[in-house]
Amino acid sequence: MKILETKRLLLRHLEMSDLDDLFALYSDPAVTQFIPDAPTTLAETREELEWFQNGHPEHPELGLWATIHKANEQFIGRCGLLPWTIDGCFEVEVAYALKKAFWGQGLATEAAKAILNYGFNQLHYTRLVSLIDSDNHASIRVAEKIGMQFEKEEKDEIGPFWLYTCLHSFWVGLSTPKTNFGQT
Numbered sequence: 020m021k022i023l024e025t026k027r028l029l030l031r032h033l034e035m036s037d038l039d040d041l042f043a044l045y046s047d048p049a050v051t052q053f054i055p056d057a058p059t060t061l062a063e064t065r066e067e068l069e070w071f072q073n074g075h076p077e078h079p080e081l082g083l084w085a086t087i088h089k090a091n092e093q094f095i096g097r098c099g100l101l102p103w104t105i106d107g108c109f110e111v112e113v114a115y116a117l118k119k120a121f122w123g124q125g126l127a128t129e130a131a132k133a134i135l136n137y138g139f140n141q142l143h144y145t146r147l148v149s150l151i152d153s154d155n156h157a158s159i160r161v162a163e164k165i166g167m168q169f170e171k172e173e174k175d176e177i178g179p180f181w182l183y184t185c186l187h188s189f190w191v192g193l194s195t196p197k198t199n200f201g202q203t
């Protein structure tokens with residue numbers, strides 16, 4: 020099922036035919052360096068794919084979605100929205116990971132911006148977050164480019180991370196063109 024579309028990308032539910040591509044993504048240590056809970060085997064990848072096939076089982080509107088380059092219909096990664104409980108609060112994360120061959124073309128920013136927009140405007144969340152390793156400079160840059168701001172350092176059972184957040188009210192301000200009323 021299609022979730023959203025951008026100029027260059029189509030995001031849809033994962034399908035079993037994505038398994039080899041998803042496993043290839045997770046088999047690249049450069050991709051998983053900062054994703055400590057990434058699947059490490061084909062079996063674990065299948066488990067993750069099955070978990071997200073119809074959206075997150077407990078929150079079907081969320082999930083990791085196949086990210087397809089429209090130019091050639093190629094699977095280039097998985098991006099989406101993930102539910103977490105952080106400090107006892109329900110949070111929704113904008114998540115993104117692309118095959119290395121597609122880095123550096125603005126594609127993650129394009130996907131993440133559209134996901135943020137979808138989370139705010141279609142799903143009506145008032146706050147979205149990103150959980151990022153402090154050494155993951157590319158991911159921090161993507162988060163900043165879509166309007167996320169560093170909030171605090173956090174820690175869960177997997178380890179420490181930086182919490183980036185964006186409020187809908189702040190984001191509306193960012194995306195509304197400024198007017199010059201009152202200026203002479």
Ligand SMILES: CC(C)(COP(=O)(O)OP(=O)(O)OC[C@H]1O[C@@H](n2cnc3c(N)ncnc32)[C@H](O)[C@@H]1OP(=O)(O)O)[C@@H](O)C(=O)NCCC(=O)NCCS
Pocket residue numbers: 049050051053054115116117118121122123124125126127128129150151152155156157158160161
């Ligand atoms: C993070 C990731 C999705 C970025 O994908 P991408 O398509 O290359 O990102 P974009 O091209 O949209 O933008 C990357 C930005 O980060 C910058 N960047 C890239 N590497 C960087 C680095 N090592 N240090 C600082 N900035 C860096 C780029 O210059 C660009 O910023 P700019 O447009 O201002 O120049 C990609 O590196 C990836 O899939 N990494 C592995 C998975 C991962 O770590 N996901 C995030 C988990 S929190």
